[in-house]
Amino acid sequence: MKRIALMLLAAASMTTLRGQTLDECRRLAREHYPEIRQYDLIAQTEKYDLSNAARAWIPQITLSGQASWQSATPTFPGALGEILAARGMQMEGIRREQYRAAIDISQTIWDGGHSRVAKEMAQAEAAEELRRTEVDLYALQSRVDDLYFGILLLDERLTQTSVQISLLESNLARMRSCVANGTATRADADAIEAELLTVRQTLEQIAASRASYRRMLEIFIGQPLTAEKLERPEEPAPGSGSQRPELELFDARAQQIDVRRKALRSALMPRFSAFAQGYYGYPGLDMFQSMMSSDGTLNALVGVRMSWNIGALYTRRNDLGKLRTARQQIDVQRDLFNFNTRLQATHEEGEIARLRKAVASDTRIVELRRAVRMAAESQLENGVIDATDLLRKITDETAAALNRSTHEIELLQALYKLKHELNR
Numbered sequence: 001m002k003r004i005a006l007m008l009l010a011a012a013s014m015t016t017l018r019g020q021t022l023d024e025c026r027r028l029a030r031e032h033y034p035e036i037r038q039y040d041l042i043a044q045t046e047k048y049d050l051s052n053a054a055r056a057w058i059p060q061i062t063l064s065g066q067a068s069w070q071s072a073t074p075t076f077p078g079a080l081g082e083i084l085a086a087r088g089m090q091m092e093g094i095r096r097e098q099y100r101a102a103i104d105i106s107q108t109i110w111d112g113g114h115s116r117v118a119k120e121m122a123q124a125e126a127a128e129e130l131r132r133t134e135v136d137l138y139a140l141q142s143r144v145d146d147l148y149f150g151i152l153l154l155d156e157r158l159t160q161t162s163v164q165i166s167l168l169e170s171n172l173a174r175m176r177s178c179v180a181n182g183t184a185t186r187a188d189a190d191a192i193e194a195e196l197l198t199v200r201q202t203l204e205q206i207a208a209s210r211a212s213y214r215r216m217l218e219i220f221i222g223q224p225l226t227a228e229k230l231e232r233p234e235e236p237a238p239g240s241g242s243q244r245p246e247l248e249l250f251d252a253r254a255q256q257i258d259v260r261r262k263a264l265r266s267a268l269m270p271r272f273s274a275f276a277q278g279y280y281g282y283p284g285l286d287m288f289q290s291m292m293s294s295d296g297t298l299n300a301l302v303g304v305r306m307s308w309n310i311g312a313l314y315t316r317r318n319d320l321g322k323l324r325t326a327r328q329q330i331d332v333q334r335d336l337f338n339f340n341t342r343l344q345a346t347h348e349e350g351e352i353a354r355l356r357k358a359v360a361s362d363t364r365i366v367e368l369r370r371a372v373r374m375a376a377e378s379q380l381e382n383g384v385i386d387a388t389d390l391l392r393k394i395t396d397e398t399a400a401a402l403n404r405s406t407h408e409i410e411l412l413q414a415l416y417k418l419k420h421e422l423n424r
Helices: 002-012 022-032 034-057 078-086 114-181 186-221 245-267 287-292 312-381 387-422
Strands: 060-069 097-110 271-282 297-307
Touching: 022 034, 022 114, 022 186, 034 114, 114 186, 114 245, 114 312, 114 387, 186 387, 245 312, 312 387
Parallel strands: none
Antiparallel strands: 060 097, 097 271, 271 297
């Protein structure tokens, strides 16, 4: 057990080796996180949507075929048929069996801005997806920070507990010598040994928690931690900051609503297109020829077409009302987010002020506790106090040193949380 404690103490105090930094862990976690692949997928989707919108201006070609039988077809009146027959002209009329193979070509001339709005919608949807992904990745940073600072806190507990074990071991050896010389009782040595065993159990629990935290951080960064000890980060430098990804997401959603409003306007516009149709079949466009002959013919038709669907007018008022409501919801969500951010930032600023005051007095407390413990060791050797009093002094010194390290790390963590909240 003593050997394990010394190994853990040595590992925790390896300050000469460079550990992995907080920024490095953040970067690795972002690169390894599965959602990072969303960026490429969103870009590909946007590319396809823009390509589809642009192809609205490519001539649209339709191939069709048809064969039918009709119950009735156009024929000449009986008197007219007799006159034509008297002149030797056989006009049997249109046959009931009909067929055609056709090709239709349509070219948009003006679509009321529909294709332009479709492009803007594709871009707006891609922007929203990107912002949503960025929000998730920004939240990932906070999770990595919590694990990182959790490991630093456990490292400090490991270090201070190992120091406490060393003090107990040295005092136990001294006490056993006093028992052998008859200047102390066996109960004093047993009390120190019992405390030593208890602290060793605590050391094992801390080491197990530390290993668990490190494994979770390794899962996030996608690789083993290369150093036994993580580097304690410096206090973050103040920066000008930028907008939180959540606010950018609200902006992207508002932009999407603006595009949807444009889409409502374009739906009211008429559309113009040029068209051409050609087909081979029976009957042809020359009805008289088809009455005289049942042979298939080639036929063609070209022109300009206008279509205007005024059905969008029926729901336009309600559609605009829905968009206004959606925009108001975004404004409410933005205000709520800003309120919660200010509230959390105020809390972190209060924590920072409290921890700065605590750190300022911690060093003096540790010095006083150490002096008291050293005096107690001398008093124990002289029989002035018993082992219980010494153990209390050792515990007080260990707690003071641990509080100092804990306050320092908690101060750093609070500073980084504030930086995260304000994105600066």
